[in-house]
Amino acid sequence: MQPVFEVKKFNDIKHLLPAGSWWIKHRRHEDMSNEYAAFYEGNAVTENINLDFFNLDISLNDESLRESIGLIVITGNLRAKNIMNAETDGAVSLIVLGNLEADNIAVGGQEIYVCGDLLVHDLYWGDYNHGELQAEGHVAARVFMATDEYHFDWKRFLRKENVDIALLANDDDANGDISREVMESAFEEACLVDDVEADEIYSFKDWLDAAEINRRLGANEPVLRGEIAAREEETIPYVFEGDFLTDNNMERFRTSFLFSLFGSSESALKKIEFWREDTFTRVTVQQDKPLSTNLYFQHKEEYAIMVFCFEYENSLRRAITYKSLTGDDQEWHSLDLQHPQPHLRSLLETGYKNLLKEFSAMEFYQQKFREEVTLEKARTIMALPLVKQRYSDYYNDEAEVLYIGNLMIEFRQEDPATERAPRIGIIQSIPHAEEEDDRFAFFHFDIIKDEAGNERVTLRTQDADGYDSTVYNVSVTDTGKFKKALEFFALLEKKIFPLNEKYLAELNANRENE
Known part of the structure; x- marks a missing residue:
């Protein structure tokens, strides 16, 4: 039997809401006397919930009040099929004082607050910076995806503190790898799009057919593959004869x-x-x-x-x-x-x-x-017309910068007058950093000469933003830095050549139209 909700004035139930809720913290100075909530006391089991509007059964004397409901409050546990909405600029919020269990949740534009555990059998997708998830208890999902600056406790998720996620796809922590391969490892092929230009991909969601996903959720059809394809892990050869002191x-x-x-x-x-x-x-x-x-x-x-x-x-x-x-x-x-x-x-x-x-x-x-960051590769990339003509004004703060996900890429061409080393500079943006100087991580691929006068590519870095910050060689002991550098350089290789071809095609088209 579907639960029947009551309509309550917000002021009559606000004492029940968690202190950390957006509705308490950020709206406490507003006049809430004309705000209404859909209220259910106890445990509720329901089919799909559409948070674009309140689509559940509710006891109403005045049907027009349905459009005034901006919040759903359930005092016990909630078990739902799918919870979703399409309008991420503003939607109905959901506060569950117990546990929340659902097959899929695809939301944005509101607060989802769970005082207990959050169990999502397949997909949790939070989209856009007008939406936020807060879950106090254990969080589990096959895929957790946060796109377009959706708010959630990302540090807790990265540390896996009481969090059980098979695939975490967060735009802000993707290290520039927002490739289709990540999405196709988890989503049904029908939920993906193909005809997207490389320079039009800024988020994981750009690979997804949101309308098809919403349709499938509404029809209780799967959006994820039966099994999430595991991404191949690097195998590091062990170079010693066992672990004895010999x-x-x-x-x-x-x-x-x-x-x-x-x-x-x-x-x-x-x-x-x-x-x-x-x-x-x-x-x-x-x-x-x-x-x-x-x-x-x-x-x-x-x-x-x-x-x-x-x-x-x-x-x-x-x-x-x-x-x-x-x-x-x-x-x-x-x-x-x-x-x-x-x-x-x-x-x-x-x-x-x-x-x-x-x-x-x-x-x-x-x-x-x-083997992978060779002098030939670096020189080839530096010589591309796109790179030389659009992205090589290195010391100009107003110059155009190449963006790939949360990576900013700049190029410093060879200049005999200054004797500065040619450089491919990849800067990783860290939007959640607590310290100002930790907002960026720097990966400089500099072409320098060794003692014998031979050119090679050297990985260098700096600790703080700014051209005056000291640049130094990355130690061989910093394997994490080299691992990321290799990933970023490979991503640049993958993206830069198609972008260069598109740039040349646009130049040719402009010449023909002149």
Whole structure:
């Protein structure tokens, strides 16, 4: 049996609403005496709900009041088939004081507030910045999509705090990858569109046929595929012979090509070092000296362990030592491997195993960067007419910038007068950043010369916006930065050539019309 709602004046029920609701926080200074809500006390089970207007059963003496309802309030749980609306500039809000369960929700232009758990069996799609979701309990959906600046607790979703989402598609956190492939991994083919130009894609929703999705929801037809196609994950080769502390593994560090990136001298002492949470790790080698690898692990500013080889009676032996970084005794001592103190054992075992994985990732991304971000590719992109004629006025704040999703792309052409390196600059916009200087992440693909005078592409970055901000090389230890850089460069490759063809076609058409 369908629930029958009552019509209530807002002022008569506002004491029931959560304090964090938009209706309480942002409309408290407005005259709400003529605002009405559809009210249901207890648990409700219903078919589809259309939030463009109130389409549920309601007890009314005056039918004209139906058009005045801007809010639905349910004091218990709500189970619905599909909840949707097409007009995202303004629609009926929904507040559920218990749990909300639905097959699909495709909304925008209102507040959806759930005091309990939110369970969506298939799709939750929130569209446009006039809409907001607040859910206090557990949130689950096969696909959660937020487009055109829809409001929700994005940090919680990214951290997966009491959130269970198979595919999160958020325009603001897409890192520029708002490709059709993401949408076709989840949506039925009939819900997608094909005839869209590359420069007309600004959001995931640009790939979707919204009218078809609304029609399907109204007819209780599926919009998602039976299974969401998993996106292929990168496999990082493990370059060591297991995770034991062996001479071969120690030598594998010394012979790594990574140390060749720090100058050509093989007799020089070279090091790679980094912090990961509370652990500092350093690898030091002398490339032309066998078994010269020195490993150093440190926990906070409290204690440290060092692994190295030394010569004793004409043979090399391995030593493991430790020391405290606090107190009176800060000398190095031999570590008793038969009976090590638990905190020292933990630092050695965890630090060493993590280092092997980290080092393997460093080699993987450096090699991949060399193979995929080549000098030839960078030069080819820089020489495109579209790039040279429209997007290369690098130091002009008013100059045209190429946008791909939330990526801004600028080009600095070679200038012998200034000797500045040619650059492809990709700037990632981070709209939810809390600190001003964290609003952007910088990825500079600079063409520079090495010691031998050979040109290569180097990844550089800066910490703050502005041309005067210091630009520096990205460390090989920052594998996350290199991973993103590779994704962004590949995305640029994919987009720039079709855009250049369209630009040339427009130029030719204009010449013919002159």
